[in-house]
Amino acid sequence: MDGNTTPTRTTVREATFDLLRQLGMTTVFGNPGSTELPFLDRWPSDFRYVLGLQEASVVGMADGYARATGRCAMVNLHSAAGVGHALGNVFTALRNGAPMVITAGQQTRALLPNFPFLGATEAAQFPKPYVKFSIEPARAEDVPAAIAQAHRIATQRPYGPTFVSIPSDDWAAACQPVPARAWHPDTAPDPAALEEAARAIGAARRPVLVVGPEVDAENAGPAMVALAERIGAPVWTSPFSSRLSFPEDHPLFVGHLHASPEKVSDALIAHDLVLVIGAPVFTFHVPGECALFRAGIPIIQMTTDAETAASAPMGTAILGALRLGLPALAALLPADGRALPAPRPRPAPPEASSPVSAAYALHRLHAAMPPDAILVEEAPSHRPTMHAQMPIREWGSFFTMASGGLGYSLPGAVGVALAHRGRRVVCLIGDGSFMYSPQAIWTAVQEKLPLAVVVMNNAGYGAMRSFSRVLQVRDAPGIDLPGLDFVAMARGMGCPGRHVATPEELEDALAEAMAATGPMLVEVSIDPGIAQLYDKK
Structure with a gap:
């Protein structure tokens, strides 16, 4: 472009739809209101609008869609109370690690100083702390860039929801197009940390694995099974795992940990090393003492979630993508792992009865x-x-x-x-x-x-x-x-x-x-x- 060329101009609405096309976000989950109508005007034929009859349902549908596809979902909510209706499932989406960009209408900028009907007071603060990023752009022309940034943050591990509040008159404002950037946020774990973990695993005589939902979320399941078989250690599913963590008919699978400190300790304390993969250390639901934390048994945690790693009461944390870290760790271990045990016997089929059990x-x-x-x-x-x-x-x-x-x-x-x-x-x-x-x-x-x-x-x-x-x-x-x-x-x-x-x-x-x-x-x-x-x- 030379100095005499005028930059291409478009509207916020058209720039947003072009950006969403580039990002592959052409399915929009929504429950509309008057402050969203300028966005919905002349709905593009290449976009699908999935209507939910209440905002919590809308966010839940987007969550399921995002987790099932592994892609970021687009959500359009109504302002103020509409966002409030959705917040229960926004909280769940954060805990689920579901990537989504939530947009909500806002009253026109000219009306906001006078507390208008359907105006959201401090809209960007409302969904916090249960979104990873929240903004009401200072200028109308900044809306597409804010959505692009929200998408990048939503799809950075750990995945989660982000929020953009958009005054209804912003959609018609002029702006420049915002191209989607290449975005590859996954990072590999520190090789030196993996080597140290491999030495500790190799020296352990009775290691045990605790595996969580991050494994399935990263499509790292086969790598997880290969690592467990290489180690030859029993595998527990972490408490309250929201996805399959390890195949439950595999010979190494021994069960689901309870969210009780005593139960977790009872299950793990006989081992001489605990390897936690894709899960916190640990998720509890009832109070109690976890003797494992005082036993001096090494705990090594591999996760993409820096916050849960920092909150762990003890152990060594290795941060990075599991899809990269699990094969790298397996390659550092001896190929001749422990012999696999016989599969656990299945419970006898329950008997028919009335009432049905x-x-x-x-x-x-x-x-x-x-x-x-x-x-x-x-x-x-x-x-x-x-x-x-x-x-x-x-x-x-x-x-x-x-x-x-x-x-x-x-x-x-x-x-x-x-x-x-x-x-x-x-x-x-x-x-x-x-x-x-x-x-x-x-x-x-x-x-x-x-x-x-x-x-x-x-x-x-x-x-x-x-x-x-x-x-x-x-x-x-x-x-x-x-x-x-x-x-x-x-x-x-x-x-x-x-x-x-x-x-x-x-x-x-x-x-x-x-x-x-x-x-x-x-x-x-x-x-x-x-x-x-x-x-x-």
Whole structure:
């Protein structure tokens, strides 16, 4: 360009759409309001708008889509209260490591000094600290560059949501185009640190591995299995892992760690080295003493998350991409690892009964699912039983929420199904969890997704019943949920459903749901007995 050439000018709206095309973000998840209309005007034919009927559902769908595709999702929310509605699942998206750029409308700049209707006060501060980056650009022409920066930060490990507040009159302002930059943020771990870790692993006689969700998120599963086999050590899944961490039918897999300090210590303290890969050290949910931290046993952590590494109470942290670090570490170890043990025996199939037990329902669900089905789960009180009856084997085939906040998995399952339209997606959800974001069923119907929603109805918050027992709390209110009809709710949004209460009804309904061309709901009335989440200490 010579000095006499005038730079190309366009509008903020057109520059943003061109940028999103370059970034491959042509699917937008949204719930619109008046402050978003200038962005939605003359919607481009090469963009897809996925409508959710409530903002938390919108973010949950984008989260599932982002995690299933491994790409950044684009979200468009309404200003002020609309962002507030979404914040529960924004928190979950951060804990899940789901990359997304969230944009929200804002009132026009001229009105903002006078606290207008639908104006967001300190909009950029509202979603903090649960977004990695948040901005309301100082000038209208800075909006496309702010979105580009938000994308880069969202896709830097650990992945997570970012936020851009956009006054509604900014879209028509003039600006220069913003080209997408090449972006390769992954870094390899320090070779010297890997060599030191290899020496420690080689010297250990009884090493153990704890593996977390970062492995699947980085598509590093095969490298993880190869490293574990080279070491020949038992493998635990980290507490509350939100994805498959290690194939659960592998001979080295020994189980899922509880989120209890005593339980973690009991499982690991007999070993002379603990290698934690793609997980914190450690995620706890109940108080207690972890004797492991005082035992002097070396802990080596490999992770992409500098914050969790810094917060670890002890151990050596090695930061960097697992997809680069795991093969590099394996190459430093002797090829003749320890002999593999025999696979763990599977539990005997549960017996049929009326009312149907959770174990039987999950056993039959596992048998009914196609081999390539994807499971999205939010049934906390049944998770230990799910682990026992539904071993997960394939990378990318399991998702749940890492935050503990309910209301993610039903819209998350919709997002996963949008990402993998050719595969059956199963949402396993509790009756309490379902009520946090039932609107997602409507989107599944409109998109004609092959989604089977299995509601485990134990007429209450089963996890709260369990924790009441652990904490010796009696007569707590707000735990029972009588009078809910999930089939009627689904049918009201155009989704067929069946209620089942016997083993025979369960078998037929699951077969129908797995063969349906669109979404179908199966409500299973199960024995409301108290789930055992943690042993009382």
